[in-house]
Amino acid sequence: MNTAVHPSQSRRELWLFLLFALVVIGAGIGLRDPWPADEPRFALSAKQMVESGNWLVPHRGHEIYADKPPAFMAMQAVAFELTRSWRIAFLLPSLLAALGTLLLVYDLARRLWDRRAGLYAGVALLCVFQFVYQAKRAQIDPTVTFFITLANYGLLRHFIVGPNWRMYWLGCFAAGLGVITKGVGVLALLMFVPYIFARCLHWNGVASTQNSAWRWAGGFAAFLAAIGLWLVPLGLAVWLDPSPDYQAYLNDILFKQTAARYTDSWDHQQPPWYFIGVIASGWLPLWLTWFGTVPAWARALKARDARVLLPLAWAVLVIAFFSIPAGKRDMYIMPALPMVALACAPFLPAIVETRWFRALALLVLVALGAVLAGAGLHAWSGHWKFANDLAEQRGFGGGAALWGLLIALGAWLLLCAAWFRFARASRGLVAGLAGLWLLWGVWASPLLNDSSSARGLMHDAGGIIGPDAELGLVAWKEQNLLFADRKAAEFGFVKPAHLQLGEAIRWQEAKPDSRWVFVLADAMAPCIDQVKARYVGHANRREWWLFRSDAVADACRGGNVPAPRKEVDAEAE
Template sequence: MKRHLGHQALIIAVAACSYFTALGATRLWDEDEAFFATAAAEMHRHDDWIVPTFNEELFAHKPPFMYWMMRLGFLMFGVNELGARFFSAVFGIATAIVTYHLGRRLFDARAGLWAALALSTCLMWSIVSRASTADAYLGFFIALSLLVYARAVFAPREDTEAVEVPVAPSLAATLDRWVPSGWTTMAGIYALMAFAVLVKGPIGILLPGATIGLFVLCQTPSPSQIGDGLLKRGIARLRTMILAFPATFWRMRPLTAIAAVLLIAGPWFVAVAIKTDGAFLNEFFGVHNFGRFLKPMENHRGPIIYYIPVIAIGFFPWSIFAMPTALHSAFAPRDRSRHLFVLCWAGWMIGFFSIASTKLPNYVLPAYPALALLTGSWLAAWSARKDLLSARWPKLAFGTLATVGVLLIASLLGAPRLEIGGEPLLSKLGVNAALAPDLGRLFWLGFVPLAGGVIAIVLATRERRVAALWTSMAASTLFTASVLIVAAIALNPHQTSAPLASAFHRAGDSSGGAVQVGSFRHSPPSLIFYAGQHVERLKSADDAAGYLSGEGPRFLVTTDVGLKQLEAESDKTIRVIDRRPRFPRTGDVLLISFDRTETSGARTIEQAASEIPEMR
């Protein structure tokens, strides 16, 4: 018991240092984080717990759970970045603890510890645990529902040797063995899935429910013989699973699942349907669920292998162990049912989003605890000298870590200084050259994986396996924390929305009257959060000119390209109130208004801009 408490204390300490340190020190990052934080801020401002809005318009992207958590954060810390992000960090840590207990149940305490540390220090999970998005909440409820299932069907196994579970002789025996018989257990599992539905909709029950169903179907006995070829055995297995599907589906108590969703998530869906005359449900289900699956939205498309490089980066630094982890999961374990369960979890969730038309890196985050569990299983076996793989695999993995460090140093030192055809490389890549000095100063980040990889190789060569793993863990923690805290703070001054919002509020105060602001060719979600009011989005230069000509103090946020279009459209003098490099793309963003003062002769744009001091 003391060891388990010590493990959990270590997990919480490591994750908390990465997630809570300087959590509110940076402004909201566009686009997702700012979208959802703005919606929560508007619900908070209107004291509305039902209808999400963005820019004072219906925002049907997600159900309300994350907005509720952000509202609690706003009550605790104010309407700011810390309030929006706080409970993401809490749920990120909670998911790591759930992963630890899954590892304990399926493998042993050491595997659970390594799995939880891998999850809590990999790049992508750390990012969402420091962001005002739905991902940490969804990952928590899905992982917790699968933990309840695992505790119901897998016997406890601490540090004992694995024992192969015999294949059930019939479908009925399979269902008796792998589907919890107790109604209360299934009700508890579906209740947790229902909360996941409140986080992100139907996938809250589809992803974990299908994971359990796929695992049970994979356990059904197949009529194929040992001497049959691979293709014949595969066809026989598929046929068996198809025939077993109806009985498996019914045994999993679908009516209980429906009742749980209706009881927990149903009241809010009914309330939002009534308050919006069905508009929320039509857009949420029709556009943001079925629509995103069937066709790419907002140009978020990719090939079927899209998530292979995405996971390699998102699960870094622990993705360096991908090959030995895969080999260990496929060939080494004697008790294959436990690894099969985790493989079904990871395979189903990654496969489902791989065939979806719309693809985003965060879609597969519910599979990250499963990837961490598989990694933790191999790390525990290797450190205890129980793995059957070649000794070169760990050294290759640590070598990969060091190589990434070298490439990172070279990239951060070289890219900001390189030019192609007289134009900076960053500009060629669409990145604002104003970032070059700060990016170049971050070259030291590469020394963290470089040093960790080299030291781990030396220790592994000397057969000091545990020390090698703790070295790589320390390097992973330091690298991830450095990227998400130090590097983020270094780049934070380049964000433009907050200073632009402050500029038009100051200008409006000096002008008197209610401030009105619009945007043309530049309308990041964070601008609306920091504006704290409706921002009129204008589609053309003619619309922008007409907007600025209206009554009262009016301001426009635009780009240098938009300014040129507006200059060609209108003969009025344009006053540039603020101008700064666009982040992270090339060009500038500006805050402008029409000059309403009566002067002899119109000033040029350049003269007006020259009167404004440079702001960073």
């Protein structure tokens, strides 16, 4: 019997898979604005790039934003120039990066094993909660995951499928692009560790190369060339304009935000075992297959199969790398996901048809559906006081629309469980998760937008002060400046709030009749009289006010604002 698949059928399967992924990940684009914590600051920096023409050094207000290289913000800015819509542009890089990552994993699994393994690797990755959740957000991590996966793709095509020096150079160049997107892009080069191990011990499938020292060195040159695309122009800019701000930025981005942040983390403190919990929740349902893939991995490693060793060992090294420092966030290990899915790929077709996996898939559908629907019904009935109080605080009134969303999500999952039943539970799980993300994108995005993005808050602020007034911001967050309905004055971001308030008072006193100051409630005392100020609203777990010059206490006039005992944390989210 001829089991060969015609190339046109393979291409059709790939295009259908990518179309399916586009719908799942892209649902909701254009229906919401940037949400905290990170999305508004990246979108704000991108917006300022477009407005100022400075694409080399990102800014947050008038201050330089030194936490991340500018590559991701520049991609958002390019997306805006192409679409002329920030609602689309700020999410477009993540969408394209996710689709690119899926394509790379599919093609690499196809080359290492067969077309079926490629399709299962792609679908498995698309089903992972963390992958889709991050792909539907405007974080840097999906983009750096793409560049790291592209680097792994090139390296593995050389190390295993090869030798293929062009792919090797591409992999090293992609690792450099990962570095200028987020410093951890260099982790792609950890693939050399299992490769050298496998080559020295003559594992099966490792490509052999001889008399190629200059070609190996070419990879290092490609890596540096990619980094130089940003670092050389930056160095020239600092040399031509050796201002203290640029000097501080160069030192901050090259040292403080890389080695110093890793060795002495100052935020997001977590224990060494933190990522175990992240994998248990965020990597569902992929890790459910490990009951079958772990024994299969053991057999493959015993058979000295480099196709399994290299991606799997690399993923373990990445997770170990991020487990060492005290500072950890769930998305840090996202770049390891594609290689884990790749290592699972050849074993998935058999595993998903086993009785035990179908039972687990059905259990996930029923349990998750019951929890979501039950929570929605319980809150809708009015008996869940905490949930209803939270909905009231977030501006949802009685919360009926929010609880309706939860009920719909749960009902869809339960419907998939009932329709596909045990015999086709694996397919039911894929359908259930796809529907969940579709509903989240088209229903939750517009529902949660005003309370999450601060667009509604800033619209209300503009309505209070009127179209002809000027607006100043104190102790502001990025979303406040991003969604201000006019050009707003700001007095620093990382600067202590009492110093910002002092500058704002002096700015306001120059035109007391037309200038208003938008301020965080915690930054008002002891200088601003709330009785004379105007309450704007609650957003992003904060209370916001507006005041005119007559609300300033006599002791604080001229900007004489005393330092508080506890400074307002402008960076906290």
